[in-house]
Amino acid sequence: MTGRYERGLARQAELGATRTEAYDALADIAPDLSRLAVEFAYGDVHARPGLDAARRELVVIGALITLGGVEPQLRAHMETALNAGLRPRELVEAIMQALPYAGFPRVFGAMTLARQVLDARGLLPLTTGNCRGRSVTPDAEGLR
Amino acid sequence: MTGRYERGLARQAELGATRTEAYDALADIAPDLSRLAVEFAYGDVHARPGLDAARRELVVIGALITLGGVEPQLRAHMETALNAGLRPRELVEAIMQALPYAGFPRVFGAMTLARQVLDARGLLPLTTGNCRGRSVTPDAEGLR
Amino acid sequence: MTGRYERGLARQAELGATRTEAYDALADIAPDLSRLAVEFAYGDVHARPGLDAARRELVVIGALITLGGVEPQLRAHMETALNAGLRPRELVEAIMQALPYAGFPRVFGAMTLARQVLDARGLLPLTTGNCRGRSVTPDAEGLR
Amino acid sequence: MTGRYERGLARQAELGATRTEAYDALADIAPDLSRLAVEFAYGDVHARPGLDAARRELVVIGALITLGGVEPQLRAHMETALNAGLRPRELVEAIMQALPYAGFPRVFGAMTLARQVLDARGLLPLTTGNCRGRSVTPDAEGLR
Amino acid sequence: MTGRYERGLARQAELGATRTEAYDALADIAPDLSRLAVEFAYGDVHARPGLDAARRELVVIGALITLGGVEPQLRAHMETALNAGLRPRELVEAIMQALPYAGFPRVFGAMTLARQVLDARGLLPLTTGNCRGRSVTPDAEGLR
Amino acid sequence: MTGRYERGLARQAELGATRTEAYDALADIAPDLSRLAVEFAYGDVHARPGLDAARRELVVIGALITLGGVEPQLRAHMETALNAGLRPRELVEAIMQALPYAGFPRVFGAMTLARQVLDARGLLPLTTGNCRGRSVTPDAEGLR
Numbered sequence: 001m002t003g004r005y006e007r008g009l010a011r012q013a014e015l016g017a018t019r020t021e022a023y024d025a026l027a028d029i030a031p032d033l034s035r036l037a038v039e040f041a042y043g044d045v046h047a048r049p050g051l052d053a054a055r056r057e058l059v060v061i062g063a064l065i066t067l068g069g070v071e072p073q074l075r076a077h078m079e080t081a082l083n084a085g086l087r088p089r090e091l092v093e094a095i096m097q098a099l100p101y102a103g104f105p106r107v108f109g110a111m112t113l114a115r116q117v118l119d120a121r122g123l124l125p126l127t128t129g130n131c132r133g134r135s136v137t138p139d140a141e142g143l144r
Numbered sequence: 145m146t147g148r149y150e151r152g153l154a155r156q157a158e159l160g161a162t163r164t165e166a167y168d169a170l171a172d173i174a175p176d177l178s179r180l181a182v183e184f185a186y187g188d189v190h191a192r193p194g195l196d197a198a199r200r201e202l203v204v205i206g207a208l209i210t211l212g213g214v215e216p217q218l219r220a221h222m223e224t225a226l227n228a229g230l231r232p233r234e235l236v237e238a239i240m241q242a243l244p245y246a247g248f249p250r251v252f253g254a255m256t257l258a259r260q261v262l263d264a265r266g267l268l269p270l271t272t273g274n275c276r277g278r279s280v281t282p283d284a285e286g287l288r
Numbered sequence: 289m290t291g292r293y294e295r296g297l298a299r300q301a302e303l304g305a306t307r308t309e310a311y312d313a314l315a316d317i318a319p320d321l322s323r324l325a326v327e328f329a330y331g332d333v334h335a336r337p338g339l340d341a342a343r344r345e346l347v348v349i350g351a352l353i354t355l356g357g358v359e360p361q362l363r364a365h366m367e368t369a370l371n372a373g374l375r376p377r378e379l380v381e382a383i384m385q386a387l388p389y390a391g392f393p394r395v396f397g398a399m400t401l402a403r404q405v406l407d408a409r410g411l412l413p414l415t416t417g418n419c420r421g422r423s424v425t426p427d428a429e430g431l432r
Numbered sequence: 433m434t435g436r437y438e439r440g441l442a443r444q445a446e447l448g449a450t451r452t453e454a455y456d457a458l459a460d461i462a463p464d465l466s467r468l469a470v471e472f473a474y475g476d477v478h479a480r481p482g483l484d485a486a487r488r489e490l491v492v493i494g495a496l497i498t499l500g501g502v503e504p505q506l507r508a509h510m511e512t513a514l515n516a517g518l519r520p521r522e523l524v525e526a527i528m529q530a531l532p533y534a535g536f537p538r539v540f541g542a543m544t545l546a547r548q549v550l551d552a553r554g555l556l557p558l559t560t561g562n563c564r565g566r567s568v569t570p571d572a573e574g575l576r
Numbered sequence: 577m578t579g580r581y582e583r584g585l586a587r588q589a590e591l592g593a594t595r596t597e598a599y600d601a602l603a604d605i606a607p608d609l610s611r612l613a614v615e616f617a618y619g620d621v622h623a624r625p626g627l628d629a630a631r632r633e634l635v636v637i638g639a640l641i642t643l644g645g646v647e648p649q650l651r652a653h654m655e656t657a658l659n660a661g662l663r664p665r666e667l668v669e670a671i672m673q674a675l676p677y678a679g680f681p682r683v684f685g686a687m688t689l690a691r692q693v694l695d696a697r698g699l700l701p702l703t704t705g706n707c708r709g710r711s712v713t714p715d716a717e718g719l720r
Numbered sequence: 721m722t723g724r725y726e727r728g729l730a731r732q733a734e735l736g737a738t739r740t741e742a743y744d745a746l747a748d749i750a751p752d753l754s755r756l757a758v759e760f761a762y763g764d765v766h767a768r769p770g771l772d773a774a775r776r777e778l779v780v781i782g783a784l785i786t787l788g789g790v791e792p793q794l795r796a797h798m799e800t801a802l803n804a805g806l807r808p809r810e811l812v813e814a815i816m817q818a819l820p821y822a823g824f825p826r827v828f829g830a831m832t833l834a835r836q837v838l839d840a841r842g843l844l845p846l847t848t849g850n851c852r853g854r855s856v857t858p859d860a861e862g863l864r
Contacts (some may be wrong), residue, residue, distance in 0.1 A: 469820075472820065473819075473820035477816060477817060477819050477820055478817070480813060480816065482809050482810060482812070482813040483809075483810050483813035483814060483817065487775060487778055487810075487814070488813070488814075488817045490775055490778040490779050490782065491778050491779070491781060491782035491814045491817040491818055492782060492817060492818075492821060493779060493782065494778065494779035494780060494781065494782025494783040494786070495782040495783065495785065495786040495818050495821040495822050496821060497783065498782070498783040498786040498787055499786055499821065499822075521770050521771075522770060522771050522775075524770070525768060525770040525771035525776070526771060526775070526776075526779045528765060528768065529765060529766070529771065529776045529779040529780060530779055530780075530783050531761075531765050532757075532760065532761035532765055533780060533783040533784060533787065534783050534787075
């Protein structure tokens with residue numbers, strides 16, 4: 001029988017979001033917090049059918065950028081979004097998409113985290129398939 | 145030549161997000177606000193290649209649910225998300241996905257808006273293909 | 289066997305927080321949302337031992353005042369706080385206590401809701417046991 | 433002797449922010465809340481020398497737009513900003529200035545309130561001294 | 577005569593919240609900020625009768641967890657909550673109680689601070705009187 | 721012809737807000753983010769006529785203090801506010817003005833940043849023209 005906890009663990013494993021150090025670090029004060037994260041956030045919510053993991057991560061990324069001040073979690077979800085199949089360029093675009101709603105400060109902060117994530121994966125510089133290189137004259141055409 | 149304003153209008157048209165009443169209502173005080181929304185939010189950001197419109201709307205929905213207090217815009221983006229191809233069930237799941245991050249009050253508010261949007265489109269009740277009907281015994285299986 | 293859902297319902301019943309209209313209103317779009325609210329918010333969190341219900345509501349009230357824009361839930365938790373044994377004067381003081389952290393606008397909004405809640409219960413005007421009546425000269429003594 | 437309360441009342445009077453209905457409405461539940469607003473928010477903070485009232489209101493407007501969900505207070509501070517000498521066009525520009533930080537949804541909401549405030553004062557449409565009329569071709573020049 | 581400042585200092589002393597380094601650090605730029613904190617936040621608000629200090633701290637903790645980004649203050653209020661009589665287990669439960677409203681990221685951040693506070697007081701690991709140890713099988717019973 | 725990008729750069733230069741390290745640091749992942757900041761935040765918004773730069777910065781400071789968690793940007797705007805002509809004492813007062821709306825924690829954080837900014841400019845301690853020195857007896861007069 002697949003219980004909620006097992007389902008949550010399985011989803012985390014698919015996402016490459018293994019039990020983080022934060023979970024273990026709180027074991028001697030509130031082990032239930034980690035258990036509830038696995039059971040509820042992943043078992044009850046993330047593992048639900050109806051929307052694939054990569055697109056679920058897009059919602060989460062929009063939420064965490066807007067919340068602010070949750071850099072560890074935002075970084076973790078960038079990692080799982082990539083693990084779920086989002087391409088690096090798509091991650092960058094998702095962060096850009098938050099601009100008119102979360103504002104420039106929050107988006108600059110998020111993009112800085114994204115750069116660290118991509119750098120650690122050896123993915124920099126991003127391919128220029130649809131590159132927005134600095135050599136492109138601002139305002140020339142519009143197709144950026 | 146496709147300028148930023150025209151590109152923004154074109155993207156809004158694809159999304160079925162025609163110039164809203166809010167835009168016109170502010171014409172006698174700050175017409176630039178609407179112009180900048182078209183040029184920047186849609187022309188410079190939404191119309192960027194690299195991430196399709198439906199997935200961009202997932203980021204925006206995550207952001208707006210978390211912001212709170214922006215019901216007109218949240219409702220409008222639910223509309224454009226559906227117009228961009230997101231299925232009703234997927235919209236519901238996207239809102240559910242915000243639960244561990246934006247909390248239950250914001251998500252209940254968002255789901256209430258979603259219900260109005262789907263109701264107005266004659267899409268209620270949602271199909272039970274992967275229905276989470278109340279007849280399902282809580283906690284029985286877990287696959288929800 | 290007491291499952292999470294039953295435990296959540298029981299806690300809601302103790303709090304006089306019976307299944308609200310909001311829960312039923314979403315039954316044809318996302319019945320799981322209500323189920324998760326009962327199972328997680330009440331069964332997994334509120335019903336935990338270690339802190340009594342009234343004091344749990346104080347934490348929630350502080351959170352909801354600060355969040356803003358969640359008036360239905362804030363009002364509901366004021367109701368359950370009173371049902372859990374918090375005295376009317378204590379509710380007022382709890383809202384005042386948020387002032388240096390959530391600011392005056394949020395607190396004025398919360399106090400307006402509290403007045404509606406107390407008025408509907410026939411509890412106005414509040415007893416002057418330790419009343420801060422307008423007849424007290426501002427700044428005279430300080431013991432308020 | 434000018435005490436804090438009197439100083440706060442005096443500042444409110446200068447701003448045309450007389451004791452609002454909200455203050456009186458809470459008299460039978462928490463009269464201290466209004467007293468503290470007068471004493472602290474106006475007596476201790478707003479009435480401080482070192483920055484004139486109109487510029488203080490600019491800070492407050494930036495804060496309230498960003499907070500969201502505090503429309504009564506945001507509207508009230510738009511009124512007092514105008515009473516303190518801010519010109520209508522300057523108020524509009526102040527709201528526009530929040531765009532890159534608070535985002536479009538919050539700013540659209542604020543501009544809608546500003547329109548109501550200006551309309552009630554018979555100040556619409558705004559003069560076109562440096563008007564951003566819709567007849568100006570987007571992107572033509574840039575001086576907007 | 578007990579003035580507001582003295583009353584605030586007295587309340588801070590009861591709470592073990594002596595004038596912090598932050599207060600002194602700002603003395604050469606804005607000494608009034610600290611003065612107002614003592615007079616208003618503690619003298620006018622915290623020292624009010626009608627709700628005991630420990631329960632006031634529960635409201636503040638709910639507010640600060642939700643605000644986010646105010647770790648020094650959140651940690652300080654965890655300290656004063658314990659000083660005011662809240663038991664360590666109760667502090668942990670108060671933080672857990674914020675989960676459905678402030679979300680997992682904010683609560684994980686708060687719990688990490690709480691662990692530092694309890695560790696510095698030599699209170700780890702928490703007693704297992706009603707311990708949620710990892711040895712407890714998830715989902716077995718429900719009474720947690 | 722002055723385009724949006726050039727106008728934005730010009731405004732940044734006037735403000736002494738030259739292209740920051742953050743802009744360059746993201747060049748290999750999202751150069752468009754910096755470009756949009758220059759074009760939109762400065763070219764389209766900040767450089768608009770109708771409100772002078774220093775007063776625009778007051779709005780931004782109110783917004784950023786309230787947002788929280790955006791210390792690099794808040795510090796940068798304190799710098800540009802001073803460069804635009806705001807006097808050090810006026811900057812301090814602007815931050816104080818946020819107290820009743822953003823609360824003490826956010827304001828203490830902002831004042832700490834302001835102290836660093838003023839210290840680096842050799843402007844501490846602030847002149848006592850309208851000094852709020854600690855030697856002034858609290859509550860004596862009120863004129864602070």
